[in-house]
Every structure is written in structure tokens, then in C-alpha cells.
Amino acid sequence: MAESEQEDLPGTDDKFRCPICLEELRNPKYLPCYHTFCKSCIQTYISSTAACSGDNSPKTIQCPVCRKSIQAPSDDASSEEWACSLPEDKLILSMSVDSDRSENQYCMFCQRNNKIVEAKHWCKTCTAIICDDCKFVHSYVPILESHGIVSLSDVKDFKTNIEIDEPCAVHKGKCVEVFCQDHDQLCCSICFATKHRTCKTVQSIDDVALEIDETSYKVTPSCLKDFLKKLDALQGEYKDVFTNLNAKKQEILTCTETKVEEIKSLIDKAHNQWMKQFEQKHSDAVDHIEIASDEVKRLATTVQEANTLMQRVLENGSTKQNFVTRHKVRHQILDHISRLRDLNIWDVVHNYNQPDADFLRQILEDQHFQNVEVLKKPDSTLNTLREFAFKLHSNDILRRRKIMSQKDWMSVRFEKLSEIGLPTWVYYGVFVDDTKVLLSTPIPPSLKIYDVTDTKARCIHTYPCSTIPFGLCHSGENMDKVYVSFETHVDHYQIEISDSVMLKKMETIQLKTHMKAISRGSTLILSRNNREKMICTSDFSVRHTSKNPKIGNEPFISASFHSNHHTTIRGDEVVVADQDNQEVFKEAIHICDPRGLAFDLQDNIFICMMTNKLRQLKCGGGESRDIDLPGIQESYNVVLHPTGEKILILDIYQKFCVYKVL
Incomplete structure (x- = not known):
């Protein structure tokens, strides 16, 4: 049974430890998944695990931590x-230098020439x-003159402002230089030239790191520590279930043995068969729990390593290194969680039941014992993984919205x-991903x-409905759940949304009241039908109702991203009201056919x-402008991405x- 104590994990103390030998890292090398050994x-x-998947396939290994x-x-x-x-982990190497060691340290360059200096x-x-002497060589060799050299005795000097060129994981010998926001990827010059030249938002990593303040980051030591506590609790639950199953097994075996002795002459064969069946079920159940527990422990190792690295980079790293490390950590954890969520191992046995002991x-009657029932239930691991992944994704949306x-x-x-032509009229839509939109057809x-x-654009998934769908809105900050x-x-x-869409x-x-258009505010749901506007609680119970007949084919309503205001069209006026249905302002727009509308981020x-134009009315009224819409003939409804991008x-x-909003 895998133990759950965090002290067994590499990185629990303040040193970077190898997940294989559990000792302090020596000559650190890292795999493409960023785990270091x-x-x-x-x-x-x-040497011991590399294998070929086919006759002409190259050898492969699985990462010892995330597989x-x-x-x-x-x-x-x-x-x-x-x-x-494998690339050398220079960041960990630079942060592992210890100037307080009592034993002598020898020049690494001289040692290559068999000299001890x-x-x-x-x-x-x-x-x-x-x-x-090697320091002196640095002073007159042009390519070495710019290197930063500090004394080993000056702890403060060499422990601050770590700046390591991050090597590209794809192109050997190249370092990451730019960040592509369109694909959320770190790129070297070759990556940029071959894959991201046509991307719209590619910036220097230095520039991106300077634009982001501390509150915008989604990966923090506190966040990782909380998640580690939950993972530790999950492993504790597995241990308790394991102990309970063993105890229950022994209880049933003892009861069975007592009854078997009474009729042993008749039931030896049946008893042996029953034992084999029960032992196999128990073995399968325990093996299943051990597999699940082991996977959670591997994830805990990933998170613990990330936490140790994050703490050290926050203490010693530059703003650029801070940004790059957070980006790597977030994708490393999300990638590991995604692989775990795809595993079919999370319905575990939690108890046994023996429905009839009349052997x-x-x-x-039957010439055999009735089998013990295995009671399964989904454990809480998947919910924990979903919640943490949701938190990372949600924080990213809020960070991008703040920038916009x-x-x-x-x-x-x-x-x-x-753009794309549609087979019929469509009035409602919503973004469900950076590159996916959901439409009501x-x-x-x-x-x-x-x-x-x-x-x-292209249609990648169709979900048939028994009746006509109308309005759509997100049910939370993330985009993967919609009403x-x-x-x-x-x-x-x-x-x-992964390799397929579901x-x-x-x-x-x-x-209780018909609703067509719906929109979610910070605490309330806003809705309209053909005759009325409604302000609802989060469970769609109506708080306020007012007359607001529709104009055109369908009604529309929109809630603000950050205030408690909502807006509708009433006649030829734009009307903005608060959560108590009190009008904040209204303004005549003097255009023939106003239809759908939406708040921007201000x-x-x-x-x-x-x-073929979209009118924009300034908050509070008094100023407006028209925006050209290339590709549109008659605009009918407008939907803003949750990030505003x-x-x-x-x-x-x-x-x-x-x-794209520029």
C-alpha cells in the first residue's frame, strides 16, 4: 500500500531532490515534461526501461513521475x-550553490584538465x-566578458536576481525569447519562425513579464500548498479504505469459517471455490486502490517539486524568470491532471457486503456459496482534480480580462x-473556449x-435537442459550463474539449416563467421573453419583473462583467438598470432597428x-461611435469573449x- 506522508516526497525540505534516488540533485537533467533527475x-x-513500441519505432520511456x-x-x-x-537544469543548478559548505570546493574548469584548484x-x-585564474580568463576573452561573476563568500550577491536563459524544449541549443499569447506557448527564434510568424500577439518575454503584476499570477506557493494538503488527505482516505477493507474481509472470513466447520463434510469444495473468488475480488480491489493512490502520489510529487521551485524563484529570480517558471508550472500540472482524468481508475471499492450467510x-439448493458483493463508488479524487484545474483556468481568464x-x-x-455561413437564422451564441463558439440552432x-x-470556421460538434434552444450564458467564471x-x-x-468535443x-x-434570452451577472441571472424582462436569483427564481416587449425576431439582454448593471433595448432607447431594477441611465440611439447588445469591459x-456597423455607446451616455464590421451585412447580436480579447x-x-479586439 502506497504511503501518503508528504515527508517521503522529494522536495519536501528546502533542497532540490531527485525523485528517483531521493538525494540532493547531482548534475541535474530534465525531461520534456520538466521533471528533473x-x-x-x-x-x-x-537503460532499464527503454522499449520500442514497434519494429520501426524509436525507443521510448515513461517519465518516472508523471508517466x-x-x-x-x-x-x-x-x-x-x-x-x-537531455538539457541541464541550470536554474536549479544556480539556486543550489551553497557558499557555506565547510569542505573545499574546486574549480570545475580546472578539474576537466585534471587539476585541483x-x-x-x-x-x-x-x-x-x-x-x-579562470576568472581572469573571463576578463579578456570577449565572449566571456559579459558573464556575471560573484565571490562565493558573498552570499547576498550570488543568491539574488537569478537570470538563466531557458532552453527551448524543441530546438537544441536555442533559448526561449518570446511568448505567443495566441497559443499560450514559450518560443525560441526557430519556433517563432516556423510556427508562430503569423500569430497576432507575440511579445518578448521580458515585456510580458513586466506587464504582469503579482496579483495576476495563477500559480502561487499558497495555491500549490493547499492542493498538496488535499492530495495528502486523499492518500489518507485511500489508506483508511484499505484498512477498512482488510478488517471487513477478516470479519467475513471468520464468520464464514465458523459456519463452514459445522457442515464441513458437505462444503469443502464449495468453500474452496468461494475463497478463491473472494480473494480475487479483494486482490483486485486493493490493487485498484494502490494504483489510484500511486497516481495521486505521483501528482503530489509534481506539485511539490513545482512548489519548491516556485518558492525559490520568487525569492531569488528575476521578473522574467518568475513569469517563465509560473507558465511552465501551470502547464506541467494541468498536463499531469489531464492525463489522470483520462484514466479509468477512479471508481474504487469502498466496502464488502455478504447478503446471505445461510451456507x-x-x-x-445451489451447490455453492453466494458470492460476497463488492460495493463501489466514485471517490473524491476526480472532483479535487477538476476543482484545481478549474482554479488554474479561471485565474487565467481573470488575468487576461484584467489586462484587456x-x-x-x-x-x-x-x-x-x-467567419462562416449558417444553414438557418441563429440569434444566440457564446464562447466556450478561446477558439470555440456554441450556437443555438x-x-x-x-x-x-x-x-x-x-x-x-467549421462545425465540429452537433448536439440534437428535443425543442428549440434559445439564450446561452456561462454558469461560472470558467467557459466549460453553460446554461x-x-x-x-x-x-x-x-x-x-480535448481531442474530441462532448x-x-x-x-x-x-x-415558472418562460425565458428566452439569458445573461449571468456577478450574482444574478438576467432574462427576457417576448413581453417581459426578469431579474432572477442564481437558481432562476424571479426577483423583479417589468414590461419590456421584444423588438425584432427575438429578445436580447446583457449583464456587465464587473458591476451589477444590465442593459436592454426599449423602443429606440438603450436602458441600463441595476440589480434592483432601478434605471441607472437611458439614451435614445436614433437608429432604425436596434437589436442585440453587450457591455464591454468598461x-x-x-x-x-x-x-454593417456596430454602435458603441459610452458608459453613462453622451458619447458614441460606429465601428465597421468587415464580412457583416446586417449585425443582429453581439457576444464578447469573457477575457475581452x-x-x-x-x-x-x-x-x-x-x-480580435485590438
């Missing part, structure tokens, strides 16, 4: 060559301890990213998900004008366009 340890691991598949650098690479080809200095760029009757909210929204521009009644990555109104009821869906209905909420209002326009001429 001693060179000798990973070489031995490669990600890693491919050999070449078909005929030896374990030593493979280990040597006492080291007195530390070169941050070479990440090596050097002697006086004499069973022998007389700093723009002057009355002067933003739109750049068309994608009336004919035939269905929910359709479109991929808007390319200039030509869909069917006028008499609202369905709550979980949207899973909609899963989680619940149905029956409505509570200005976008209004569809049934033309993109906007969706639905055209009455059966099409939609997605634009």
Missing part, C-alpha cells in the same frame, strides 16, 4: 547518449564555480479572424460548436444596428464573424 539516475532508468511518454533522440542512441542529450568565485552564466441452504480592461475601449479596433433544434481557429434556455426550462451543460447535460431547471455598450457578431443573413 540526477544524470546518473535517469541514465540508469533509461508522459518520452522519445529517444535517435533510433540507435545509447542510454548514456540519451541522458547526455580551490574555487573562489561563481559564474552565473556558466553556472560553475571557478578559481582566480447450508445454499449448498443444498486597461485598454481605452472607446478607441479599440476589430480585426476579423474567422432552431432548425433542426440543436446546439452546434464551431472551431474559429482558421479564417473559415441553455429552452423557454420552459434551462439545461446545464458541461462541455469537454456536451454532457448535468441538470434541468424547470422555469461598461460601454455595443449595439447591433442591422447594418475577441467578439462574436451574428448576422441576420445567416452567418457569423469572430473578431
Whole structure:
């Protein structure tokens, strides 16, 4: 049975430890999943576990921590060559220098020439301890002159402002230099030239790191510590269940043995068969629990290593290194969680039940004992993983929204990213991912998900509905859960997007009042039907109702991203009201056919004008402007991405366009 104590994990103390030997890292090398090991340890691991998946396939290993598949650098690479080809973790190496060691330290350069010379200095760029002579060489060799060298005796000097060029995980010998926000990836010059040249938002890592303040980060030591506590608690639960199963097993065996002795002459054969069956069930149950517990422990190792690295980088790293490390840590943890969520191991046995212990009757009637029942239930691990992954994703949305909210929204521009013609009129849509939109399609009644990555959008999933779907809105800060109104009821869906797309209905909420358009505010749900506007609680119970007849084919309503205001069209006026249905302001817009509308991140209002333009009205009224919409003939509804980075326009001429907000 895997133990759950965190002290067994590498990285529990303040030193970087190898997950294989559990000793302090020596000559640290890291895999593409960013897990770091001693060179000798990973070489031995490669030698003992590398295998080919087919006749012509290169050798592969699985990471000892997260089990990600890693491919050999070449078909005929030896374990030593493979280990040597792995990048050296210079960040950990530089933060592991200890100037307080009592034993002598020797110049690493001189040792390569079989010389033993006492080291007195530390070169941050070479990440090596050097002697006086080697320091002198640095002073007159041009390529070495810019290296930062500090004295080993000066603890403060060499422990501050760590700046290590992060090597590219794809292109050997290259370092990451830019950050592509479109793909959320760190890139070297070759990555940029081959894969990201056409991306719209690619910035220097130095510039990105300076733009982000501490409150915008989604990965913090406190967050990781809380998650570690939950993982530790899960392992404790596995241990308790294991102990309980053993105790229950023994109880049943004792009871069975007592009854067997009474009728032993008749039941020896049946007893042996029953024992084999029960032992196998118990073995399967315990093995299953051990597998699940082991996977949780591996995730805890990933999180603990990330926590140790984050703490050290926060104490000693530059702003650039801080940003790069947080990015790597978030993707490392999310990748590990994603692999765990795909495993079919989370329905575990939690108890046994013996429904009928009348063995004499069973022998007389059936010639065998009735089998022990195995009671299974989904454990809490999946919920814990989902909650933490949701937290990381949600924090990223809030961070990006905060950056976008700093723009002057009355002067933003739109750049068309994608468009597509639709088979019928569509009035409602919502973003469910950075590159996916969900639309309510009336004919035939269905929910359709479109991929808007390319200039030509494409439908990638259709979910048939029994009745016509209308308004849509997110049910939380994340985009993977949405409410869909069917006028008499609202369905709550979980949207899973990975290699494939799946909609899963989680619940149905029956409505006492018909609702079509819906929008979620900070604490309330806003809705409209053909005659009225309603302010509802989070369970769609109506708090306020007011007359608000629709204009056009369908009604529309929009809630603010950060205030308690909502807005609708009433006649030829835009009306903004608060959570108590008190009007904040209204303004006549003097256009023929106002339709759908939405708040931007500064509570200005976008209004569809049934033309190829979108009108923007400044918060509080008094100022407005018209924005051209390339590709649109008559704008009918507008939806802003939760981060404010993109906007969706639905055209009455059966099409939609997605634009990037500049």
C-alpha cells in the first residue's frame, strides 16, 4: 500500500531532490515534461526501461513521475547518449550553490584538465564555480566578458536576481525569447519562425513579464500548498479504505469459517471455490486502490517539486524568470491532471457486503456459496482534480480580462479572424473556449460548436435537442459550463474539449416563467421573453419583473462583467438598470432597428444596428461611435469573449464573424 506522508516526497525540505534516488540533485537533467533527475539516475532508468513500441519505432520511456511518454533522440542512441542529450537544469543548478559548505570546493574548469584548484568565485552564466585564474580568463576573452561573476563568500550577491536563459524544449541549443499569447506557448527564434510568424500577439518575454503584476499570477506557493494538503488527505482516505477493507474481509472470513466447520463434510469444495473468488475480488480491489493512490502520489510529487521551485524563484529570480517558471508550472500540472482524468481508475471499492450467510441452504439448493458483493463508488479524487484545474483556468481568464480592461475601449479596433455561413437564422451564441463558439440552432433544434481557429470556421460538434434552444450564458467564471434556455426550462451543460468535443447535460431547471434570452451577472441571472424582462436569483427564481416587449425576431439582454448593471433595448432607447431594477441611465440611439447588445469591459455598450456597423455607446451616455464590421451585412447580436480579447457578431443573413479586439 502506497504511503501518503508528504515527508517521503522529494522536495519536501528546502533542497532540490531527485525523485528517483531521493538525494540532493547531482548534475541535474530534465525531461520534456520538466521533471528533473540526477544524470546518473535517469541514465540508469533509461537503460532499464527503454522499449520500442514497434519494429520501426524509436525507443521510448515513461517519465518516472508523471508517466508522459518520452522519445529517444535517435533510433540507435545509447542510454548514456540519451541522458547526455537531455538539457541541464541550470536554474536549479544556480539556486543550489551553497557558499557555506565547510569542505573545499574546486574549480570545475580546472578539474576537466585534471587539476585541483580551490574555487573562489561563481559564474552565473556558466553556472560553475571557478578559481582566480579562470576568472581572469573571463576578463579578456570577449565572449566571456559579459558573464556575471560573484565571490562565493558573498552570499547576498550570488543568491539574488537569478537570470538563466531557458532552453527551448524543441530546438537544441536555442533559448526561449518570446511568448505567443495566441497559443499560450514559450518560443525560441526557430519556433517563432516556423510556427508562430503569423500569430497576432507575440511579445518578448521580458515585456510580458513586466506587464504582469503579482496579483495576476495563477500559480502561487499558497495555491500549490493547499492542493498538496488535499492530495495528502486523499492518500489518507485511500489508506483508511484499505484498512477498512482488510478488517471487513477478516470479519467475513471468520464468520464464514465458523459456519463452514459445522457442515464441513458437505462444503469443502464449495468453500474452496468461494475463497478463491473472494480473494480475487479483494486482490483486485486493493490493487485498484494502490494504483489510484500511486497516481495521486505521483501528482503530489509534481506539485511539490513545482512548489519548491516556485518558492525559490520568487525569492531569488528575476521578473522574467518568475513569469517563465509560473507558465511552465501551470502547464506541467494541468498536463499531469489531464492525463489522470483520462484514466479509468477512479471508481474504487469502498466496502464488502455478504447478503446471505445461510451456507447450508445454499449448498443444498445451489451447490455453492453466494458470492460476497463488492460495493463501489466514485471517490473524491476526480472532483479535487477538476476543482484545481478549474482554479488554474479561471485565474487565467481573470488575468487576461484584467489586462484587456486597461485598454481605452472607446478607441479599440476589430480585426476579423474567422467567419462562416449558417444553414438557418441563429440569434444566440457564446464562447466556450478561446477558439470555440456554441450556437443555438432552431432548425433542426440543436446546439452546434464551431472551431474559429482558421479564417473559415467549421462545425465540429452537433448536439440534437428535443425543442428549440434559445439564450446561452456561462454558469461560472470558467467557459466549460453553460446554461441553455429552452423557454420552459434551462439545461446545464458541461462541455469537454480535448481531442474530441462532448456536451454532457448535468441538470434541468424547470422555469415558472418562460425565458428566452439569458445573461449571468456577478450574482444574478438576467432574462427576457417576448413581453417581459426578469431579474432572477442564481437558481432562476424571479426577483423583479417589468414590461419590456421584444423588438425584432427575438429578445436580447446583457449583464456587465464587473458591476451589477444590465442593459436592454426599449423602443429606440438603450436602458441600463441595476440589480434592483432601478434605471441607472437611458439614451435614445436614433437608429432604425436596434437589436442585440453587450457591455464591454468598461461598461460601454455595443449595439447591433442591422447594418454593417456596430454602435458603441459610452458608459453613462453622451458619447458614441460606429465601428465597421468587415464580412457583416446586417449585425443582429453581439457576444464578447469573457477575457475581452475577441467578439462574436451574428448576422441576420445567416452567418457569423469572430473578431480580435485590438
